[in-house]
Amino acid sequence: MTGDALAESLRVNVAAILARARVRVVASWRETSWVVGETVFPFLTMSAFVLVYRGLHAPKVYEAFVVLGAAMTAYWNNVLWSMASQFFWEKEQGQLQLYLITPVSRMSILLGMALGGMAMTTTRAIVILLGGMLLFGIELPAGRLLPAFGLFLLTLAAVYALGMILSSVFLLWGRSAWHTVTLFQEPVYLLSGFYFPVRFLGAAVGALAALLPITLGLDGIRQIFYGEAAHGFVPVPWIAPIEVALFALFLFLAHRALLLMETLGKREGRLTLRGQ
């Protein structure tokens, strides 16, 4: 490919990423029903856990774990419902083929979905985080915000890269996508330690759970804010490199999964047949 062709290809793909991301952002501002579904309901769950910890006279820092975990669940839900299952829904609506005949990389389409998803979910996460902090009197040490934010960004990159893999997998699994989402949702709520330190899962289960970037990220962010009191599972200096490695691995696997999905789909005729 010549330099000009490469530059043109890059321009088209960046335009596609931004265009696809914009759909998500526009949707989040026009469809305000998410305020109830994605902030009020998680808020209730979060409140329940905080009240349990209060009832048990747990240290105040446990309430902070819950608030941080609740903010992160918004991203996991977004990855599952709006990222992993998106190609499947696009196919069911007859829209997938319109994406597949465009000259852009499928990775660009998924990246656009990921960026848009991150942007729209950040609004929800901030609402949950600030609401939780105000309601339950949680304080985040201001001096540690920057490193925590850095790790948070790395975590998001790895989590959404995982979502890109799942997008291809869900498409090939076909009709059971709805059930597959459920399969991934509740167990990950537990394994990621959204509402408690993952260390309490034990070494074996904890190690398994640590394969999920959201588990590691949450563990690291809690340690950055609260140190020893966070009951960390993996030492903080290890977490950032692991997240970077997971991001690179997931991105590579997502690329391979997309190629496999497309080749299998084109060979078997499953990409454009609805209800398959």
Added chain:
Amino acid sequence: MRVAREAPAIDAADLTREFRTKKAPPVRALEHVDLVVERGECFGLLGPNGAGKSTLIKILTTLLLPSSGRALVAGYDVERDPIAVRRRINLVSGGDTSGYGILTVRETLHLFARFYGVPGPVARARADELMAITGLHEKADTRLSSLSTGTKQKLNFARGFMSDPEIIFLDEPTLGLDVEASRQVRSFIAGWVRERPHRTVLLTTHYMVEADELCGRVAIIDRGRILALDTPRALKRSVPEEPVFSLSIGAGATDFDALGRIGGVRSLSHHAHPATGAVELRVIVEEDQVIGEVLGRLKSSGQPVLHLTKMEPTLETVFIHMVGRGLDDDTDGSAPAESR
């Protein structure tokens, strides 16, 4: 890969596509199809449902791999160089809709233009032009969730032209549209080809009038095979000059096989009107007098003949001659309603 600018728009050779399923024997949707469509043509693929039209389009638009054979689009191999093909094509499938309910008509057109790298100002101007032509301009800022199905289909049609493709594949573009919308779509296609002499349209349809009105050449396809390929006029001339009659008869049981066995009846097809139940018969006879026998047989069986017309050759006549049944016959592909 360097490609001559004037490579044919479509060049398919020995193209075969087989679908395998676990439970049923393999189905051949395309069998050894050879097809060359030159640049600037509006080419029609005419055939009934299940003939292989959409399968051929899916292969040519890189959505499906052929089981064997080779297909070049704009000089690029659909298997080896799909991205180069995709830069030059677009696809509209009739009956489908595109976009997201949360976006407006204008935003949807703009979104899909961006996937082809169309710069913003060009995309905006093109969207305005297409909305004006297709009658969508009044709905430009309406969200898709508030549009009727027909309007969404028109939007999907306009979307296909946003990238100003070298080759556009129109798969039953007027499917499900009302008469006026269909007329608008046909008028747009005719104008688009006329104003852009190097652009190519591959149109699949099972509406004879559409193919006759728009296409410079037509291929008749059935059960995965191309049975004839020529200009509509030449195809019509190729039909033996045997009289063709169209009869409309009332609802009720009719032994069409018995009618087909009348001496001098060359071919017979029938299609029931879904609302009224009235049956339309197309009968090709060796000579005019034979139709009298058919009418007599219908009268003796108590079937009222509502209407009788002697027809000039049309593409439907050609199709019946080639295939032995009409495009809209009530029989499936495995049991042609042909009687001799």
